Amino acid sequence: MNAVEQATRGGRDWTQALAGSGSAIHLGGDSVSVQALLARGRAGWQAHAAVRFPALRGIGDFDMLALLLAAIVDRRPALLCAADATPPAACDGAIGAALEARAADAADERAPASGESERGPSGLAVQSSGTLGTPKTIWHDPRDVLATAALVMQRLGLGADDRVLITVPLHHMYGLGAALIPALLAGAQVHLLPKANLLSFNGALRAATPTWVYSTPHLLRTLVQRKRDPLSPSCSLVLAGDGIPEPLRAQAQQVFARVFDLYGSSELGVIAISGANQPQALDPLDGVRAFPAEAGAGQARLVVRHPHAATHIAHAGAAVALSQAWDTGDIAIFRDQGRFAIQGRADLSLNRAGKLLVLADLERAIMAWPGVELAVAIALDEDTAAGKAIAVVIQPSSPALSLDTLKQHAASTLPVFARPDRYALAAELPRLGSGKPDRNTITKDYRHG
Template identity: 30%
Template sequence: MTTKLHLRREDLLASRTVISDANSQLALSDCAQLFAALDELTAESGIGEDQAVALACDNDVASAVTLLYLLARGQGVYLAHPVADDTPDSDALAALPAFCSHLLLPAAGIDADARPARMLATGNDSTGSQCAGRLYAATSGSTGTPRIAVHSHPLLWRNAQNCRERLQLAETDCIAIPVPLFHMYGLGAAFLPAVLAGANVALIGDTNVLRYLQREAASKPSVAYLTPSFAHSLLRVRKSPRQYRLTVLAGDRAPASTFDAYEQKHGCVVCLYGSTELGAIAAGSPDDPAATRRETSGRLMPGVELAAAGEDSPAVLGFRHASGCAGYADAAGRAQPGELLLDGVYRTSDLGELDAAGYLRIHGRRDHTVNRDGQLVSFSAVEQALSQLDAIVAAVVCSNGETPRGAQLTAVCVAADKALDAREIRQQVRSVLAHYAIPDTFLWWDALPRLPSGKPDRQAIQTQLAQADAPASLDRTTTSTAASAAHD
């Protein structure tokens, strides 16, 4: 497919991409009738291109085709989470931004003789909202209140082209996408680059390891987009090697041991670093040496400039991105100032640096680093060390109070085995962590609450800890059960 900054309908219909989910598959070249049906639907609903619609975007064929239609049309679109009910109640509609006049609900399956989506009026009057050519994506809220980032369609495609070129995606690839399409990792780094490459796409929704393995066997992907925690879970379950041409990891830094074990069993791994606001900021290349791919997030993408705040090394990172978002919007669609985006610089809370060869090295987060016994302790370093223990499936470290040694650390863990031996756990922890980095308290939960992106929901964890009002005990094997319905 010819590289363009905005794929038109004729470009999509000329594509060789085939999109599949667990129940159906569809070639983009066969979408003319479905696109015509969506034309009728938008016309009947009185939606102009300057208005925005919310798309309840799931990892299925109907959502993917409808999203491509909206982008090709130049329609303003807000990426909403999937809707559990066929007919959302008034509260669910009222929760959508006021600039969305309608909610598009993709069909449960694809039928060439039926419309791929239904349109529901939200009751909002978005006349004159001037949303044409914009995509609105909510930030994850992993460290604060979620915001709505505004992307222009042409720059969104340019960002996707950066990923296609860096990751060397090709028509011969089949790309597995178990990460959400309504998240910028799933959309901007995975799905849109796959479409640009003319590759086949295997969408996987409601992902767990067994469901992923079933889809893998059916679609035979050559490329996979995963989170480090999911890659770690896959390693625990899979017994025999299965080679991919490439696996992309993003969301958090992968521990070196997970990276090496995964690469030995599954082939080349690269790390990608990005955000909802800027899309892909940096990524490794399959051509990079293994040590570089393991230890860095690759080189900056074209159009990205490092603007680190402060003179310390590592510094708090800031970036300018020629293909990043235009800013934030409020619920009415009006431009909204944000402290993270000032003077064209997106300010992260990540600590990092560019090394002498131009590779980005991430050392953790400024707000996830504390002082203990005069030593700087990174939450991510402790979490990665704990996750390598056979007894621990996943771990999140929080600071909640002070001790004579400095900040008090609590590790919230998911155990691999319900029958925990406290003495053995203590011994294993001492083998992977320095004494000053060992958490004061270990809490054992059935599951960690997670954000739609797959990252642990740290705010929800902190809230549950505060509600539990756990004592500041030095007992390293305190047991607790999380009330969250989220799953790892």
């Protein structure tokens, strides 16, 4: 019986299954086994032994990946963040990017003396994407990250014969806990594309001939605009992200045999996965309970109890324990057998003419219009007869798109209460490292006209 079978039957710790993985990881034309990476990572940590809680800045090469895997298997505290991120004060060093420690000298990198106070909880920490504000620092027990990854592996049916192409960053829970670790637990061949663009994405699809692809709506949109022919009948797509319009989803289903929607968060990891080509029926992972904040409501804020959630969270202050019932801040429609569909953020919704308008719904509707590549809706600091005024900032896919055309589309496709009061066209909208729109910057730039 191998380590994966033992962990599956025991239902406990998947650490040895990861350490004994038969996967090889392919990156930049080279490939390295998990065992070789673990050996490299352990040697690397010896060189950074003085740093107690370092930030791993950008997991984009084998050296950084080796440190990450060794940290998970050996349960060494570390924070994962983007290469250009500013680590929080809890970190006493930084590895990666320029490979420089934050401290000016080795004395500042020392381990705390006996009795010295801890700077934060122990474990593997990630930073939230900061879509709506300052990023939060979130601590996970590596054993919980592995346990959730095992549930993903089992739900998707990943196996040793699979070839998994990962086009998303590994410092987020999507890339790490939903893509990389499940593939490694399965013993699959893993192909990493840390800086994906259309050219490299197309090249990886040809070279790796993947059976599974992990992507985001932003990268997928660039692909399907130019590729309409189906890939291999065995190639499936896992998709996570905000505001996936129906036309994009339909195009994805022309290219990929099966499309699975995945829903999760930095605090909980993966929460639910849809059936193939069934985006409106997210099915919670085994042991995960999803329910409305108002008992019996058909549409309400989504609350989740997750057996492998984060342990602590810090946001502009000390770390606090995560509550057992986590309010995700998302509005969901609840369906039979515990399934649900996400409508959008509760703090990105408002009352208009007595009706609830979820801005994500409005954005999806507008992104279905011809000539619209990306749309971000924001509430303005002014009132109308229907309620708060709404502006929509649009990145067009066609130079022919005009404000008059947008108003015509709104009049013919949107109910009166949902029609924007103002439009703005932008050649390129700012994005976060995750590929999501940078709503903070967009709101600041366009809220006042």
